Amino acid sequence: MGQLSGPTDPTADAHWEHSHPRKGFFTDTSICIGCKACEVACKEWNHNPQDGNLELLGSSYDNTGALGASTWRHVAFIEQGQERIVEARESGRALVSLGMPRIGPPATASPAATDLAEAETTPPDTADFRWLMSSDVCKHCTHAGCLDVCPTGALFRTEFGTVVVQDDVCNGCGTCVAGCPFGVIERRADGSVKVATSRNDQHAKHPAVPNAGIAQKCTLCYDRLVADETPACAKACPTTSIKFGDHDDMVETARERVSSLHAQGLTEARLYGANENDGVGGTGSVFLLLDEPEVYGLPPDPRVPTADLPQMYRRAGMAVAGMAAAVAVAFLGGRA
Amino acid sequence: MTLSEFDSFRPSEPVRRRRREGKRGPGRRPANGDGSREMPMVPEQEFSSYYGRPVVKAAPWGNDVAAYLFLGGVAAGSALLGLGGQLSGRPTLRRNARLSALAAVSAGTVALVKDLGRPERFLHMLRTFKVTSPMSVGSWILSAFSAGAGVSAVAEIDRMSGSRLPLGPLRNVLRAVEGPAGFEAAVFAGPLAAYTAVLLGDTATPTWNAAHEELPFVFVSSAALASAGLAMVTTPVRETGPARKLAVLGVLGEVAAMKVMEQRMDPVAAEPLHQGKAGAMLKWSERLAVAGGLGTLLGGRHRGAAAVSGLALLTASALTRFGVFEAGLASARDPRYTIEPQKTRLAARRAAGITDDAITTGG
Numbered sequence: 001m002g003q004l005s006g007p008t009d010p011t012a013d014a015h016w017e018h019s020h021p022r023k024g025f026f027t028d029t030s031i032c033i034g035c036k037a038c039e040v041a042c043k044e045w046n047h048n049p050q051d052g053n054l055e056l057l058g059s060s061y062d063n064t065g066a067l068g069a070s071t072w073r074h075v076a077f078i079e080q081g082q083e084r085i086v087e088a089r090e091s092g093r094a095l096v097s098l099g100m101p102r103i104g105p106p107a108t109a110s111p112a113a114t115d116l117a118e119a120e121t122t123p124p125d126t127a128d129f130r131w132l133m134s135s136d137v138c139k140h141c142t143h144a145g146c147l148d149v150c151p152t153g154a155l156f157r158t159e160f161g162t163v164v165v166q167d168d169v170c171n172g173c174g175t176c177v178a179g180c181p182f183g184v185i186e187r188r189a190d191g192s193v194k195v196a197t198s199r200n201d202q203h204a205k206h207p208a209v210p211n212a213g214i215a216q217k218c219t220l221c222y223d224r225l226v227a228d229e230t231p232a233c234a235k236a237c238p239t240t241s242i243k244f245g246d247h248d249d250m251v252e253t254a255r256e257r258v259s260s261l262h263a264q265g266l267t268e269a270r271l272y273g274a275n276e277n278d279g280v281g282g283t284g285s286v287f288l289l290l291d292e293p294e295v296y297g298l299p300p301d302p303r304v305p306t307a308d309l310p311q312m313y314r315r316a317g318m319a320v321a322g323m324a325a326a327v328a329v330a331f332l333g334g335r336a
Numbered sequence: 337m338t339l340s341e342f343d344s345f346r347p348s349e350p351v352r353r354r355r356r357e358g359k360r361g362p363g364r365r366p367a368n369g370d371g372s373r374e375m376p377m378v379p380e381q382e383f384s385s386y387y388g389r390p391v392v393k394a395a396p397w398g399n400d401v402a403a404y405l406f407l408g409g410v411a412a413g414s415a416l417l418g419l420g421g422q423l424s425g426r427p428t429l430r431r432n433a434r435l436s437a438l439a440a441v442s443a444g445t446v447a448l449v450k451d452l453g454r455p456e457r458f459l460h461m462l463r464t465f466k467v468t469s470p471m472s473v474g475s476w477i478l479s480a481f482s483a484g485a486g487v488s489a490v491a492e493i494d495r496m497s498g499s500r501l502p503l504g505p506l507r508n509v510l511r512a513v514e515g516p517a518g519f520e521a522a523v524f525a526g527p528l529a530a531y532t533a534v535l536l537g538d539t540a541t542p543t544w545n546a547a548h549e550e551l552p553f554v555f556v557s558s559a560a561l562a563s564a565g566l567a568m569v570t571t572p573v574r575e576t577g578p579a580r581k582l583a584v585l586g587v588l589g590e591v592a593a594m595k596v597m598e599q600r601m602d603p604v605a606a607e608p609l610h611q612g613k614a615g616a617m618l619k620w621s622e623r624l625a626v627a628g629g630l631g632t633l634l635g636g637r638h639r640g641a642a643a644v645s646g647l648a649l650l651t652a653s654a655l656t657r658f659g660v661f662e663a664g665l666a667s668a669r670d671p672r673y674t675i676e677p678q679k680t681r682l683a684a685r686r687a688a689g690i691t692d693d694a695i696t697t698g699g
Contacts, residue, residue: 151475173461295385
């Protein structure tokens, strides 16, 4: 057992003897156009079945809704007015002034901060409203809640530092679903979904749903990684919003990108998951967001529940002792 | 802001939801602003979400799992009562408690297996031992407990049937090991009653996670009062003196632990414990526990009153488990319970000068 929280190398923690660099995504939402090519590419490569009955959710151009057992990439879509843009810019500026830890000499930060006052703050298109689009994916956390609580060992840490479900081992207990602080992993339903391949066979027999009853999530295309290929979503992304590579390079790229956006006055830009001191020890998938994380449906301060597990076991031990004492008192404390 | 004439046909923006007023714990964060009371240091967090959709996913567990929480507790407490009966020479209490333990643990295990996505793979639970997984630890505890509870209960069944079980030479072995088996089951009884609290606490489900410090105490107390209640139903009063005491201790423990838990939890994360179906169940659970405890104290020596009190205690325990279970699921379904406590604790850490551990960074 490795560390339960704090900065660490997850691959070494999992006792991999040979060292592959940790792989990860950097999803730069500032250049996402919401085309959903990543969703489609992911579904096709991973043979993920349709989920839902192709309903329109009626809230936005996003009719996928959320990440789930059969949706391993999900493009969020948010429309915001001017007021919210100003708020986002302010909250982003506040993050910069907190003096977050960064790699490299701090000298680069101070001139950027002074530049912000004179910087051109007009967004490229309009100041009145904006569309936020963000392709969400499994975070492949350094301390993965799902992996920690899996009782069967079906979830494992790969040599690339990612977290993958072995579908022949998982028995569908569902503990990982509750263990994930990001709401990513889900148990696949039995496939009571109507899939029609043409108008004529609307009511014909539907294709079998693979891996029903088993927890499913993004594998960071493990089958492609072992063949030295880029994950399907990153390969399909037409704007390079989804970047794939060594985790360290991704974090570095993300930091450069956010400081260049800040230099342009776009202080609403911020990174999500690039801090190894956060509650999950940093994520394998790093995001550049343009508003608070909860706007995109991401938790603002996730913490891997297992970080508190030693304390929970201690409390449970005390409770067990209390129960034993109560029984002892009941039997020994004289005849009632 | 109007961009085109058609904007007038748009439905009006939903009003941003504010903190619900009303039944909350004694106000740790009072909603004020009239200057009559001290304002909290950390300001109330504005709450926005992605179209009101949940952030974390609720565990895909049905009522089977809630039933297991109850049955596992009954089994655990019964095994302890069985050992007590064994050591203190109360044969009827010993017999009934051992049979109750086996019945409850068997029904509970069936419920657990039934709830799996792939029930035919239930043995995969035992293909590894993972201390970071309360479910794995619990599966081993349950197995070890079931072994002892099974052996000691089979010995009772054999005795009740006048040695008619087709055991052959194994009967002597059974007679020899039933005592140690009862002891072994009792050793694993406490962990069996408590691990389910760790299982719920070690999740990202807001209400369960926020309750992780006190939930083990609630659960072992609930197990104690339920098993004592069952003994009071099944066993004549002359042998249930210890069960009555255990019931009263269990009621005191559960009511106290529940109160402390609600006090110490994040007030927002505690809300689902007071609302809707879960709130109603927990309210009735407390009433029935207190009524059952009083009934035990006042009328526990009358067979009828003892049985009624025992039934009240059993119902109270079941309601506690179903209530806590439901509250957790409800808290996962509403993004507010994930986002607000997290924003509050992040703001509190920042106010305390800790600025290096946020997941969101400026660079």
